[in-house]
Structures are given as C-alpha cells and as structure tokens.
Amino acid sequence: MKSFVFISLLITTVYNAAAQDSFFDPIDTVETPTGTMLIYGDRTWAYLGEENFEGIMNARIHEMVCGDTTYSYKSKWTNEDVITCTTNDVSLLKDTLWMCVLDSLHNNYAIPFDGVMTSKYGYRRGRRHNGVDIDLETGDTIYAAFDGKIRYAKYHENGFGNLIVIRHYNGLETYYAHCSKLMVAPNQDVKAGDPIGLGGNTGHSSGSHLHFEVRFYDNPINPELIFDFKKKAVKDNLLVHSGVFHPNSGSSRSSSSSSSSSSSSSVNKNAKTHRVRSGENLWIIARKYGTTVNSLCKLNSLTETSVIHIGQVIRLK
Numbered sequence: 187m188k189s190f191v192f193i194s195l196l197i198t199t200v201y202n203a204a205a206q207d208s209f210f211d212p213i214d215t216v217e218t219p220t221g222t223m224l225i226y227g228d229r230t231w232a233y234l235g236e237e238n239f240e241g242i243m244n245a246r247i248h249e250m251v252c253g254d255t256t257y258s259y260k261s262k263w264t265n266e267d268v269i270t271c272t273t274n275d276v277s278l279l280k281d282t283l284w285m286c287v288l289d290s291l292h293n294n295y296a297i298p299f300d301g302v303m304t305s306k307y308g309y310r311r312g313r314r315h316n317g318v319d320i321d322l323e324t325g326d327t328i329y330a331a332f333d334g335k336i337r338y339a340k341y342h343e344n345g346f347g348n349l350i351v352i353r354h355y356n357g358l359e360t361y362y363a364h365c366s367k368l369m370v371a372p373n374q375d376v377k378a379g380d381p382i383g384l385g386g387n388t389g390h391s392s393g394s395h396l397h398f399e400v401r402f403y404d405n406p407i408n409p410e411l412i413f414d415f416k417k418k419a420v421k422d423n424l425l426v427h428s429g430v431f432h433p434n435s436g437s438s439r440s441s442s443s444s445s446s447s448s449s450s451s452s453v454n455k456n457a458k459t460h461r462v463r464s465g466e467n468l469w470i471i472a473r474k475y476g477t478t479v480n481s482l483c484k485l486n487s488l489t490e491t492s493v494i495h496i497g498q499v500i501r502l503k
C-alpha cells in the first residue's frame with residue numbers, strides 16, 4: 187500500500203514534468219526499497235539519510251521553545267504522520283517568541299491560492315476549524331507559502347484528503363488539504379511560490395476548495411495572523427505566545443456579529459480598564475481595545491514578555 191502511494195506520487199511528479207519548467211526536471215535518480223526516487227536540481231534532499239532529524243527548521247526558535255523549563259516541546263521529522271507530537275501543549279508556553287516570518291536568507295512568500303475565503307479559522311457550528319478555506323476549481327495550482335521542505339505529501343485517511351505539509355525555515359508548518367494532485371514528494375525542498383499541487387475535493391470536503399493551515403509545533407494558528415489574503419501580503423514578524431493558539435485569536439470574535447473582516451466592530455474605545463480573563467494576554471487585550479501592546483506595557487509598567495494573571499486589572503488609558 188505504501189509503495190503504491192509512493193509510486194503514484196512519482197507518476198504524478200513525472201506527469202507534471204512535461205508541463206512545467208526545469209523545477210520538475212530530475213537531475214539524478216536513486217534506487218530505494220520502494221522504487222526509484224528522483225532527485226531534483228539544487229533542491230537536494232538533505233535529510234534523506236537522516237531518519238532521526240528532529241526539531242524545526244529554525245534552530246533559534248527550536249532552542250527557545252525547548253528551553254522552556256516547564257515543558258518539553260517535541261517535533262520530529264516524519265513523512266508518515268501529519269501530527270508529529272500530540273503532547274505539545276502550547277498553552278503552557280510561558281514566553282513570547284519573536285518569530286521572524288521572513289528573514290534575510292528566506293525572504294519570499296506566496297499566497298497559496300488567490301481566491302475567495304469561504305471559511306475562517308476558529309469555531310464554526312461548535313467545531314473547531316483549524317485553518318481557512320479558500321474557494322477554487324479542481325485543477326487550480328496551489329503554491330508553497332514560504333521556502334521549506336516537504337514533510338508530508340500523500341493521501342490522508344482521516345479527512346484531509348491529498349495533503350501536503352511543508353516545514354518552513356521560520357519554524358512554522360503549512361498544510362494544504364483536499365488536493366486533486368500532489369506535485370511534490372516528501373523530503374523535497376521547495377521555494378515560496380513553487381507549485382506544489384492542484385486543488386480539489388478529496389477527503390472530507392463538500393466542493394472543491396483549499397483548506398490551508400499554519401501550525402507551530404503541531405498547534406494551529408490563525409493563518410490571518412500572518413497572511414493578508416486580500417492584499418496578498420505577509421507580516422514580517424509574529425509574536426508567538428500561548429494566546430496565539432486560542433481558537434478566536436485574530437478572528438472577528440463572535441459568530442453572532444455579522445461578517446466583519448477585522449475586529450474593529452468589537453473594539454471598545456471607551457473602557458478604561460480590563461480584567462484579564464483565561465486565555466488572554468497583552469496582545470489579545472490590545473486588539474480588543476484597539477490599542478497596542480507597547481502602550482499597555484507603558485501604562486502598566488510591563489514588558490512584552492511579562493506574565494499577566496487571570497483577574498489582573500490592566501489600565502487601558
């Protein structure tokens with residue numbers, strides 16, 4: 187079964203070789219127990235022989251996360267499992283990490299597919315939606331969001347359908363689900379904007395669309411915290427802290443309010459203080475009241491990395 191999937195992947199890749207540019211032209215082949223593996227240009231499969239490769243691409247971030255004395259964060263390199271570790275409870279993350287989404291070595295990005303967003307991140311009808319849905323036609327090309335290495339590219343039995351997972355140098359992973367075709371193979375290097383698959387309707391999906399997720403140590407983040415899909419822009423930096431992983435983080439808060447595209451409709455400009463509730467942090471509070479973390483820090487003699495407690499009163503003015 188495994189070899190079938192693998193071979194069909196190769197066939198898919200070869201199929202696309204004819205229609206695409208030199209990116210799809212293999213420069214060498216390697217015989218493996220499951221068949222012939224194609225080697226592509228300078229996108230060397232650096233981890234081919236390193237079965238025990240662990241961690242994320244960004245060594246600095248990995249070190250900071252693993253340095254958290256209260257918890258041991260794990261992330262292994264596997265082509266077989268979508269989630270690498272089910273026990274990375276990021277709500278235990280005490281620190282705020284300043285993540286450079288783009289850096290001087292890997293400074294490109296792409297919007298995976300330029301289409302209408304039909305579903306946002308967060309709770310919908312009582313169920314958690316871990317990504318955003320972007321409308322497309324079966325056969326539309328999907329692009330890698332950042333530079334990285336393909337970690338997973340095969341059919342996922344439990345809902346994602348044909349799924350591609352890319353691990354990026356910034357420390358994030360991105361998921362591209364329900365594809366009709368996979369154009370990449372595990373362990374292959376990709377650049378931002380490289381075509382990686384064709385959109386489709388495979389897995390648990392009613393109608394062709396791209397389900398796109400952004401994850402940090404296996405935990406989903408609202409993609410809209412990083413991508414501005416309308417402007418086709420990306421934020422240079424992301425402050426990663428436990429609140430970022432809250433299902434409502436960065437989304438237009440409640441389902442009862444109408445389809446506002448930002449949180450501006452729920453911003454309370456008159457409030458003078460705020461009592462901290464579970465799951466909140468300075469970043470969430472700043473958003474809620476239309477102010478900045480910097481301003482809150484000054485008013486309350488805090489720093490961006492200060493721990494705030496449930497029940498603590500935060501001055502807003």
Ligand SMILES: [Zn+2]
Pocket residue numbers: 305315317318319396397398
């Ligand atoms: Zn979805």
